[in-house]
Amino acid sequence: MAKEFDISRIVQFIKRDVTLLKGSIVTGLLVSSILLFLFCLFNMAWDKKLSADEFFGCFSLCYFPLGVLYTYAICREFQNPKLNHTYLSLPVSTQERITAKWLNAYLLYTLGFSLLAITVGMFAMIVGTIIFRADFTITSLFSTNYWNVVFLYFFVQPIFLVGALSFTKNRIGKTLLVLGVLFIGFLIFNFICFGLLNHDFGIFSGESTGSLAFDKASKDFSLFGRWFYGLIFGPLMLLVAYYKIKEKEV
Amino acid sequence: MLNCKQLQFNYPKSRPILKSVDLNFGSGNIYGLFGKNGEGKSTLMKLVCGLLTPEFGYCTLFGESTHARSVQTLKDLFFIPEDFELPALPIYTFEKINSVFYPNFSREHFYTLIEEFRLYRKQDISKLSFGQKKKVLIAFGLATNTPLLLLDEPTNGLDIPSKSQFRKILASSINEDKCIIISTHQVRDLHSLIDHMVILDNAQVIFNQSLSTVSDALWFGRPSKENESEVLFSESTFGGRVILNREFQEESEVDLELLFNGVLSNPEKINSILKN
Numbered sequence: 336m337a338k339e340f341d342i343s344r345i346v347q348f349i350k351r352d353v354t355l356l357k358g359s360i361v362t363g364l365l366v367s368s369i370l371l372f373l374f375c376l377f378n379m380a381w382d383k384k385l386s387a388d389e390f391f392g393c394f395s396l397c398y399f400p401l402g403v404l405y406t407y408a409i410c411r412e413f414q415n416p417k418l419n420h421t422y423l424s425l426p427v428s429t430q431e432r433i434t435a436k437w438l439n440a441y442l443l444y445t446l447g448f449s450l451l452a453i454t455v456g457m458f459a460m461i462v463g464t465i466i467f468r469a470d471f472t473i474t475s476l477f478s479t480n481y482w483n484v485v486f487l488y489f490f491v492q493p494i495f496l497v498g499a500l501s502f503t504k505n506r507i508g509k510t511l512l513v514l515g516v517l518f519i520g521f522l523i524f525n526f527i528c529f530g531l532l533n534h535d536f537g538i539f540s541g542e543s544t545g546s547l548a549f550d551k552a553s554k555d556f557s558l559f560g561r562w563f564y565g566l567i568f569g570p571l572m573l574l575v576a577y578y579k580i581k582e583k584e585v
Numbered sequence: 586m587l588n589c590k591q592l593q594f595n596y597p598k599s600r601p602i603l604k605s606v607d608l609n610f611g612s613g614n615i616y617g618l619f620g621k622n623g624e625g626k627s628t629l630m631k632l633v634c635g636l637l638t639p640e641f642g643y644c645t646l647f648g649e650s651t652h653a654r655s656v657q658t659l660k661d662l663f664f665i666p667e668d669f670e671l672p673a674l675p676i677y678t679f680e681k682i683n684s685v686f687y688p689n690f691s692r693e694h695f696y697t698l699i700e701e702f703r704l705y706r707k708q709d710i711s712k713l714s715f716g717q718k719k720k721v722l723i724a725f726g727l728a729t730n731t732p733l734l735l736l737d738e739p740t741n742g743l744d745i746p747s748k749s750q751f752r753k754i755l756a757s758s759i760n761e762d763k764c765i766i767i768s769t770h771q772v773r774d775l776h777s778l779i780d781h782m783v784i785l786d787n788a789q790v791i792f793n794q795s796l797s798t799v800s801d802a803l804w805f806g807r808p809s810k811e812n813e814s815e816v817l818f819s820e821s822t823f824g825g826r827v828i829l830n831r832e833f834q835e836e837s838e839v840d841l842e843l844l845f846n847g848v849l850s851n852p853e854k855i856n857s858i859l860k861n
Contacts, residue, residue: 337656344656344686351682355672417670421722424634426659426686585636 339428348427348435349443352409359408367397367448368455375459379469385460386472391480394452401448402488403495406440407506410499414506419585429581437573441492445485493572500579586612586764587633587733591642594628602628604788605642612732613761614795617775618768619845620785626768627667629785630735633766634664646733660688663726667738671718673711676704680725687729695728698754702747716742723751727758734765740774752778772842782841784848791852794859796839802859804831805840817854818847830858 353360374393379385412422427435463469498510587610595601602625610616620626631637633644635651635658644651649658671679676699684690696706702720710718719742726734740748756778759765767775782799784792808816808827819827826840828847848855 337660339656341656347682347685354678354682355674415670417668418672420631420634420636420664420666420669423636423654424659424662424664425683426656428656429654431656584638585631 337426340430340434344427345431345435345438348431349439352435352439355412356405356408360405363401363404364448364451367401368451371397371452371455372459372462375456376463376466379459379463379467383467384470384472385456385463387478387480390456391478391484394456394481395484398445398448398452398484399488399491402440402444402492403507405444406492406495407499409436409440410496413500413580413583414503416585419583423583423585429577432580433573433577436496436576437493440496441489445488449481449485490569493569493576496576497572497579500576500583586610587644587646587766589629589633589642589644592629592632592639592644593641594625594632594637594639601788603632603639603785606785606788606790608783608790608793610733610764610766612764613759614781615755615759615765615767615779616781616783617772617779617841618766618783618785619772620770621849622770624785625788626770626785627737630664630666630737630766630768633733633735634662635659636664660686661731662733662735663687663729663731664735665719665722665726665737665739667741669718669722671710671721673709675707675709676721677706679710679721680706683725684728687731689730691728691730694730695724698724698727701750701754714742716744716747719743720747723754727754730763732762732764734763736765736767738769738771739767740769740771748774752776772845776841777838779841782844784845784852786849786852792848792856798859799844800831800836800839802831802861803839803844803855804829804834805837805843817858818843818850820846828855 371393374396375385375390378389378393412418457473460469460471464471494514495507495510498513499506502509587608589606589608592603592606592608593601594603606629618626618629628637632639633646633651635644635654638652646658646661649655651658651662674682680692680695684692684695699706699721702717702724704713704717704720710721713721719739723736723739726736740751743751752775755765755767767779769775779796781795782792783790803817805826805828807825808819808829812829815829817828817830819825820843826843828840828843831837844855
């Protein structure tokens with residue numbers, strides 16, 4: 336009886352995805368390298384330096400969109416009716432498929448893109464010191480900004496993974512639409528709860544109490560909110576993605 | 586080997602595609618699954634592979650439900666769909682990235698078949714015609730050496746020489762451990778290849794017999810004047826060929842197309858003769 340979770344099969348499955356998308360990966364990385372290089376250069380032209388804040392601002396401008404596109408690309412076979420027969424009948428279990436997709440689209444992508452971005456950033460800085468006489472400061476990979484960006488992507492990526500596995504056409508647009516509708520839904524729900532619970536304090540009387548409370552609520556999550564959004568939401572979406580794969584029919 | 590029990594299926598807002606289908610497939614046989622267009626042949630294949638969920642009933646391969654799509658079950662079967670696309674890769678890369686998942690895959694057999702199909706390993710799949718892509722997938726499917734091989738309309742897209750080449754290759758690939766199920770509506774393409782015939786009509790199995798049973802009980806050919814009255818089925822388009830109860834006549838080659846049409850026109854009559 337074959338094992339349902341085999342690390343070597345996961346590695347082979349990732350290799351398969353990478354081989355299939357080799358062309359798209361190279362193109363994507365080249366385009367994002369050029370964009371990142373230009374963003375860094377423009378930043379240095381302004382104030383003759385590239386701070387870690389500025390660099391990771393540029394980094395996230397490329398890291399997020401490219402990561403989302405990569406997530407959709409690795410799920411292409413799953414949704415294509417002409418490809419999914421052979422894809423779904425490959426001897427790989429659902430656990431292995433979801434693990435491989437996540438490792439590939441989050442961990443390997445983050446590692447690969449980070450190394451590339453640091454290299455491009457260094458190169459841009461060298462060019463910047465020559466052209467603009469900018470300061471040369473070695474950007475730290477382990478700065479708080481970097482980990483914030485990577486952590487945010489850890490939360491965002493599984494949402495797009497579920498979107499990539501759920502929709503067959505206009506997948507990115509539909510995922511964004513669902514996110515927008517959910518966001519508005521949450522906003523209205525929170526507004527109603529807030530109004531009902533705090534009405535007696537005169538929050539809608541035109542005084543600044545209401546807007547202060549809203550400001551605070553947008554920055555300061557409750558303990559439950561921190562746990563839910565920070566630790567549970569990402570894995571929860573991965574669980575949803577697991578069932579999407581498991582229940583997929585052709 | 587493969588058992589389907591009370592299999593029932595319909596697509597949303599459509600008539601039933603399969604109504605309580607019971608089938609057993611054993612190793613060492615090549616099964617022909619026939620039926621008119623839209624009678625559920627492809628659906629049955631997808632249900633067998635676990636790519637669709639039955640409304641009722643189940644399919645088991647070596648006793649394990651195929652719907653669970655467990656690694657062991659998927660290692661034991663390979664499905665070649667009717668309409669498919671292959672990635673834009675050289676043939677050898679396609680083999681390399683997919684063969685690792687099949688423990689009994691034979692690279693030697695694969696490249697022998699590729700050569701027999703007049704393709705070569707460095708050829709880019711995206712530049713091949715649909716028929717050539719089908720040959721790549723057929724070669725890959727045969728080289729996986731899975732106990733169960735399912736082919737849905739495999740001869741669609743193949744030219745006439747390739748069809749006979751396909752028959753020859755498939756006939757040489759069968760052994761006692763393998764079961765091959767071929768679904769098609771082009772009955773003639775499987776001439777002299779299959780040894781068991783299953784016909785689907787009106788969402789049910791209306792015929793399920795081995796060809797040895799058929800040739801023992803029925804006779805195919807042009808009737809003499811004495812036995813014209815005993816004709817079970819005839820069609821003028823077949824050059825006056827008919828189906829007769831064999832009785833004391835010499836054994837004849839089974840005419841698949843004639844048998845298929847005969848069964849569709851009167852399944853009870855032919856089935857009752859085969860039962861006796």
